[in-house]
Amino acid sequence: ASEDPENSQDYIRIAQLLHVIPLLVLSADAKNREAFAEVFAQMCDMAAPYGFRIDLEFMAWHTIGTLEQAYEIVRLADRPNGTIAVDAVHLMRSGGKPEDLAKIPPRFLGDFHLCDGVKDAPIAPALVARVRAGDVNFLDPAGFPAGFEGLIRETRGGRRYPGAGELPLIEMLRRMPEDAAVGVEVPVPGMPGEAVLKDSFAHAARVMAEAFPE
DSSP states (O other), X not given: OOSOGGGGHHHHHHHHHHTOOEXXXXXXXXXXXXXXXXXXXXXXXXXXXXXXXEEEEOOTTSSSOSHHHHHHHHHHHOOTTEEEEEEHHHHHHTXXXXXXXXXXXXXXXXXXXXXXXXXXXXXXXXXXXXXXXXXXXXXXXXXXXXXXXXXXXXXXXXXXXXXXXXXXXXXXXXXXXXXXOEEEOOOOXXXXXXXXXXHXXXXXXXXXXXXXXX
């Protein structure tokens, strides 16, 4: 996110035209968490008149890399339209687990990105521990830290359709708020978008039916 929230005004106006309710914010360059929380709060205030929510997404290779670190930001910002986007892959790859979602007040949980993956993470456990401790400098002038390459590749082109992997999706879904929007996020390089959409819907429907049987 930019250090100047005014730079987000154009994106908010475009989102209004497209009728996009949640706006996703990443934290790749959040040098100072308190300052970033202030910027996040200002973005929420700018979006509120349009009826928009601002979702903060955490990823293990960003400065806000875990569910708990994202919660720290939205809690400090303390805006009714400031929430956390929970991606199934990002939660598990950052050392999280489904039970962690129950520790976050429901009002701070936003959209859920439904996707799947293999059980074994493509990142060393020791590096995940450093991410959780906030001990990785992603802004080092010497360059981006090593060890995240496999995780980035998986995110961009190695995810699996919901239910076609080994992640505890059912447990995650059942711990999200009842009104949480659920969307499938499974990039499939080289596959026609219409085919990806059709397969994503079919897999997601089966997972949702299992998570919430009538």
